[in-house]
Each structure stands twice: as C-alpha cells, then as structure tokens.
Amino acid sequence: MLVRETIRKLSAIVGRERCRTDREDLICYGYDATDLHYSPEAVVFAEDVKEIAAIVRLANETPFYLIPRGAGSGMSGGSLPVRGGVVVALSQMNGILSIDTENLVAVVEPGVVTGHLQAEVANLGLFYPPDPASLGFCTIGGNVAECAGGARALKYGVTKDYVLGLEAVLGTGELVRTGVQTAKGVVGYDLTKLLVGSEGTLAIITKVVLKLLPQPESRRTLMAVFEQLGEAITAVTRIIGSGLLPCALEFMDQRSIRCVEDYLNIGLPRGAGGLLLIEVDGVTEGVTRHAEEIRELCLRERAQRVDTAGSEAEADELWQARRAVSPALFRLNPDKVSEDITVPRNRIPDIVATLEEIGQRQRLGILCFGHAGDGNIHVNIMIDRSDSDEVARTKQAVKEIFEATLELGGTLSGEHGIGITKTPYLGMEIDEIGLDAMRRIKTALDPKGILNPGKIFLDSNERAAVMGKLWKTRR
Numbered sequence: 001m002l003v004r005e006t007i008r009k010l011s012a013i014v015g016r017e018r019c020r021t022d023r024e025d026l027i028c029y030g031y032d033a034t035d036l037h038y039s040p041e042a043v044v045f046a047e048d049v050k051e052i053a054a055i056v057r058l059a060n061e062t063p064f065y066l067i068p069r070g071a072g073s074g075m076s077g078g079s080l081p082v083r084g085g086v087v088v089a090l091s092q093m094n095g096i097l098s099i100d101t102e103n104l105v106a107v108v109e110p111g112v113v114t115g116h117l118q119a120e121v122a123n124l125g126l127f128y129p130p131d132p133a134s135l136g137f138c139t140i141g142g143n144v145a146e147c148a149g150g151a152r153a154l155k156y157g158v159t160k161d162y163v164l165g166l167e168a169v170l171g172t173g174e175l176v177r178t179g180v181q182t183a184k185g186v187v188g189y190d191l192t193k194l195l196v197g198s199e200g201t202l203a204i205i206t207k208v209v210l211k212l213l214p215q216p217e218s219r220r221t222l223m224a225v226f227e228q229l230g231e232a233i234t235a236v237t238r239i240i241g242s243g244l245l246p247c248a249l250e251f252m253d254q255r256s257i258r259c260v261e262d263y264l265n266i267g268l269p270r271g272a273g274g275l276l277l278i279e280v281d282g283v284t285e286g287v288t289r290h291a292e293e294i295r296e297l298c299l300r301e302r303a304q305r306v307d308t309a310g311s312e313a314e315a316d317e318l319w320q321a322r323r324a325v326s327p328a329l330f331r332l333n334p335d336k337v338s339e340d341i342t343v344p345r346n347r348i349p350d351i352v353a354t355l356e357e358i359g360q361r362q363r364l365g366i367l368c369f370g371h372a373g374d375g376n377i378h379v380n381i382m383i384d385r386s387d388s389d390e391v392a393r394t395k396q397a398v399k400e401i402f403e404a405t406l407e408l409g410g411t412l413s414g415e416h417g418i419g420i421t422k423t424p425y426l427g428m429e430i431d432e433i434g435l436d437a438m439r440r441i442k443t444a445l446d447p448k449g450i451l452n453p454g455k456i457f458l459d460s461n462e463r464a465a466v467m468g469k470l471w472k473t474r475r
C-alpha cells in the first residue's frame with residue numbers, strides 16, 4: 001500500500017497534475033485488451049527520461065512496484081498491475097525526435113503511436129514495416145516491449161528486426177544505452193535484443209532507434225475466396241512454395257468472415273469457407289507480374305474468385321475487413337479467449353484440422369484468422385462466462401491447443417507475449433534450465449523485482465490465483 005509520503009514524492013518528481021490517484025484513473029489504467037482488471041495505486045504520466053530514472057530510484061528506495069504502460073492494447077495482460085503499485089504511463093513521451101533520410105534511421109520516444117510514425121516517415125518516402133492490427137492506437141514502446149508483429153512480418157519481419165538501439169532505465173534506476181545508430185554493430189552482448197520482448201520486466205524503454213526502409217514503389221492487394229478453408233490453406237503453402245514472397249498473406253475462416261460481414265456490411269462472401277488477403281509490394285513491373293501469378297495460382301487451387309483492389313481506397317477496404325475481425329467477434333458471444341499460437345508454415349493444415357477436432361469434441365465455436373504466411377494463427381473461442389461448463393471446456397480446449405501446437409514444433413505466442421494470461425503455460429514450452437537462466441537475467445537487471453511483477457514468471461501461489469482469474473465464471 002502506497003503511503004501518502006510516497007505519493008508526495010512522486011508528485012514532486014512529475015508535478016501534482018501528472019501524478020493521479022483519483023478513482024477514475026485507477027479504474028481506467030487497470031485494464032488492457034484482455035478482460036482482466038487489476039487496480040493500480042497511482043498513475044504517473046512521465047514526460048522525460050530524468051523523471052523515469054527518478055521514479056525507478058524512488059521505487060527501489062521505498063520500495064513499490066512500477067508497471068510501464070503504452071496504450072494498454074496488450075492482449076496478454078502485460079500492462080496490468082497484478083500486485084498493485086504505480087503505473088508509469090508513457091503516452092505523453094510521444095515525440096519523433098529525428099528522421100534521418102540519408103541513413104534511414106528514426107529516433108523516437110516510446111509513446112509515439114505506431115501508425116503516426118508510419119505516416120510521418122511515409123511523407124518522406126520511407127517505410128517502417130511492422131504493422132500490428134492495432135497500429136492506430138498502440139505505441140512503439142509497447143511494440144518493442146512485446147516484439148509486436150503484424151501482417152507484413154512474412155516478408156519484412158517483426159519489431160525486433162527494426163530496433164537498432166534503445167535508451168532505457170533498468171530496474172535499478174540506471175540509464176542504459178544499447179545498440180547502435182548504424183546499419184551494423186556487434187560490440188558486446190546484444191542488450192537491445194534482450195530488452196525487445198522483455199514485456200516491461202527488465203527496463204523502462206525511453207528512446208528507440210529504428211531502422212527504416214525506402215517506401216516500396218508499388219503495392220497490390222488481392223482477396224481470394226475459397227469454398228473450403230483447407231483449399232485456402234493449401235493455396236498459402238503453394239504460394240510460398242512457388243518462390244513468391246508476398247508482404248502479407250492473411251487468412252480468415254468462415255465464422256470470422258461472417259462476423260466481419262455482419263459487423264461492417266461491406267460485401268464479404270458470407271458463404272465462403274476461407275478467405276485469403278494477399279499483398280505484394282516492390283517495383284511496379286514485379287508487383288504486377290507477381291500479383292497475376294498469385295491470382296492464377298489461387299484459381300488453380302479452386303478459388304471461387306480473386307478480386308484485385310484497383311486503388312488505395314479499395315485496398316484499405318479489404319484491410320479494414322481483416323482489422324475488424326477482433327472487435328467483430330463479440331457479436332457472437334460476450335467473452336473472448338484469444339490465443340496466438342504459431343506453427344511452422346507447412347503444419348498449418350494440421351493445426352487447423354486439430355482445432356476443428358478440439359472444437360467439435362469440446363462443443364465450442366473456435367474461430368481462426370491471422371497471419372497464414374508465417375504460421376501465426378489467432379485462435380478465438382467466443383464464450384459466455386456465465387456458463388461454468390463452457391468455461392471448463394474452454395480451459396481444457398486451450399490446454400489441448402497448446403499441446404498440439406508444441407507437438408507440431410510451434411510456439412505458444414507469436415506476438416502477444418506471455419504477460420499474465422500465458423504464465424501458467426510457460427513451462428510447457430521452456431524447460432526449467434531456460435526459465436532459470438531468464439530468472440537470473442531478471443535478478444541481474446531488476447534485483448528488487450520492482451518492474452512489472454507477476455509477469456512471465458509466477459510462483460506456485462500466484463499460479464493458482466492467475467488460473468482462477470483466467471477461468472473465472474461470471475455470476
């Protein structure tokens with residue numbers, strides 16, 4: 001419990017206006033994109049690295065917990081204050097500090113909204129490829145902390161492939177600068193990569209040096225409609241196997257298509273069993289040729305039709321359908337259990353068949369969509385938490401889905417991270433030696449366990465509490 005004196009000291013660091021303890025803020029900053037809630041004891045809106053270093057030092061002296069937070073759009077509970085403490089909101093540190101058009105490097109503060117950075121660099125003919133579907137509101141700091149991916153990961157990789165260097169405040173309060181501002185650099189351990197994906201448990205990121213690319217000359221978006229999901233998935237394997245590399249290769253199953261159509265009413269084929277959204281980019285002649293080759297290939301694989309967007313606006317409309325899947329699903333049922341398993345690409349047909357089998361056996365509607373090109377499948381089970389039997393069957397289904405994923409050589413999370421929602425399952429994928437090595441890194445950089453406690457690692461008492469919260473029944 002924070003004492004009044006601590007609040008006074010925090011206010012002295014950031015000013016009274018930016019240190020909030022009113023009920024409204026404590027409620028709002030206790031949520032993210034999961035349906036979990038944990039209330040913080042205070043929220044501070046940091047404006048610069050000096051304030052953050054001072055806050056972390058104070059937290060060590062007192063002590064109290066700190067929970068870094070970007071936009072709170074995380075899907076695994078990473079920004080939730082599970083043990084109380086102070087949320088450090090980074091949304092006001094949102095400056096684009098420089099865009100170097102000669103060296104193709106941008107330096108930004110962590111609170112910059114990803115889509116805003118993309119638009120700013122695009123104005124200069126440059127390209128920042130990572131494109132989480134949440135890019136309209138999520139922040140670069142959150143993307144770095146989660147190593148966010150997106151539809152373009154197939155060709156361009158994920159956030160870690162674009163982070164050249166970082167400035168961050170470690171759990172000790174020390175300021176560390178990692179990496180380089182150059183295209184290459186191999187001096188010392190790669191602390192940049194260590195911090196990317198560390199989910200706010202090792203350091204608070206205060207500045208990010210990002211690699212940019214030239215804007216591709218042209219881009220073509222296609223939508224291929226299949227009677228059966230299996231045909232769509234076969235087409236994915238054929239496209240990749242043919243040596244073509246689209247920048248995005250997304251799929252939606254029948255239930256997802258219907259949900260989006262009911263939600264947006266944009267003319268999606270409600271009867272289709274599977275839909276692929278494919279984008280190719282590069283030099284114009286290559287794009288035209290590759291788009292045509294992909295179109296023909298999809299038709300050979302029994303696509304009922306393949307539409308090609310004729311303009312940016314039409315392409316945006318097709319992407320709108322894909323980005324709307326997540327919110328659209330709530331038309332089915334009030335509660336969502338969402339996983340983002342990833343399997344080797346050529347095992348997608350196997351995992352899709354297994355998901356179907358698990359869904360039938362557990363009597364659950366499992367919806368799939370996601371990044372077919374890189375094997376990252378968003379598995380959504382829409383349930384009603386007032387039905388305790390349905391909750392129990394969902395819990396069992398999730399365990400079986402994780403087991404099947406690992407058996408196929410996959411991983412439990414492609415991009416959403418462990419946060420708290422996957423903590424009870426971490427040991428299924430990482431053995432005790434690996435976990436112990438990670439715990440030792442945590443202890444070295446955050447010896448008092450100040451930063452984002454209860455994330456990634458759990459002790460046995462917490463495990464039961466987290467499982468209880470994850471699989472709660474609504475009365």
Ligand SMILES: Cc1cc2nc3c(=O)[nH]c(=O)nc-3n(C[C@H](O)[C@H](O)[C@H](O)COP(=O)(O)OP(=O)(O)OC[C@H]3O[C@@H](n4cnc5c(N)ncnc54)[C@H](O)[C@@H]3O)c2cc1C
Pocket residue numbers: 032033067068069070071072073074075077078079090110131132133134137138139140141142143144145146147148149150151199200201203204205206326327415416452
């Ligand atoms: C509709 C929707 C679509 C989504 N689509 C995608 C997708 O396509 N791909 C994808 O990868 N994710 C997706 N997400 C998940 C989410 O948007 C990403 O994980 C995103 O990176 C989180 O950014 P944020 O700013 O909201 O971070 P938050 O949710 O605020 O925080 C996420 C984690 O990062 C830590 N953190 C935040 N800022 C910092 C910092 N400066 N220093 C240290 N730690 C920090 C937090 O402590 C927390 O652990 C989606 C979410 C929604 C709601």
